[in-house]
């Protein structure tokens with residue numbers, strides 16, 4: 001063999017601790033980290049050990065996802081990949097070539113969904129928010145649905161690139177009236193704001209494991225209601241990607257007929273599922289309402305501290321701000337990159353710059369899961385204050 005073992009692989013892995021206060025991933029709690037070092041079980045292990053087997057863990061995760069989505073949908077599970085996979089899976093299963101899809105865009109995630117939908121052959125219509133830092137009104141949404149008559153309306157509840165919160169309440173009534181499906185991206189928002197999937201008549205939704213749930217990246221909670229399932233059953237063309245095929249995944253997760261044997265679709269990551277199980281269990285322990293309140297309190301504390309530092313928030317109106325990702329305008333004469341580098345080098349603290357339409361214009365501070373504490377907010381504010389002093393550009 002000519003290729004030598006790489007020198008870098010000769011020593012064991014050591015990862016420094018960093019406080020992740022960017023838009024995700026967040027730090028996992030010790031309980032979750034401990035779960036990640038539990039023994040691997042086979043993905044089809046039904047043997048009972050200490051009253052526990054792998055299918056039971058999957059069932060517990062399913063119930064936990066139903067809880068955080070506030071849904072009774074049977075077709076609820078975790079897809080084996082990050083938040084993007086949730087986006088792929090909803091679009092891949094619900095859209096067919098030439099279907100019209102309407103996408104609300106107030107940051108990069110709506111644009112990303114448009115990109116994916118086009119790859120599945122859909123005709124993409126966009127409703128773009130041009131006023132920076134604002135969300136869509138119900139009237140704007142209804143008008144666009146009336147004009148475009150889409151099969152599916154795609155909405156991002158928490159735009160992590162702009163820090164905008166899009167209320168979902170009331171949209172489901174519109175989509176039902178126009179015989180349209182409502183799909184919601186909750187990757188950056190689930191657990192920081194209410195999401196009442198059934199009550200708000202959301203037909204399909206997905207999230208990510210690594211943000212407010214606080215588990216490692218790599219799993220996407222997802223749920224489809226009966227209306228969405230009917231759309232899938234009535235498809236004229238096959239679901240184009242095997243890996244996202246929710247009818248097969250639903251059989252692996254025992255979402256359909258209780259007595260049917262589970263199907264092997266793919267080898268799930270036992271370790272990641274343990275982490276997600278614990279992340280959901282921690283939320284269930286604390287109570288979803290309390291988790292949401294904790295995030296909102298921390299966000300209010302951050303807003304106050306930012307204004308006290310003389311900085312401005314990117315989203316003017318407080319009710320339009322996403323509590324889990326705060327966008328803060330980069331003050332004139334400050335090099336944003338120097339600030340984030342200072343925070344990381346000096347304090348091992350991650351805060352991020354902007355993304356897409358906010359690139360170079362804002363800092364993004366994440367308040368997510370285990371990291372959503374008053375102490376961490378005080379720390380972020382202290383570090384920001386110090387970092388700003390060290391990051392004034394000489395040219396301005």
Ligand code: PMP
Nearest residue numbers: 082083084109158160187188208
């Ligand atoms: N949607 C939103 C709103 C997000 O914030 C993100 C991740 N930042 C994604 C989708 C994509 O998730 P992932 O990076 O886990 O694939």
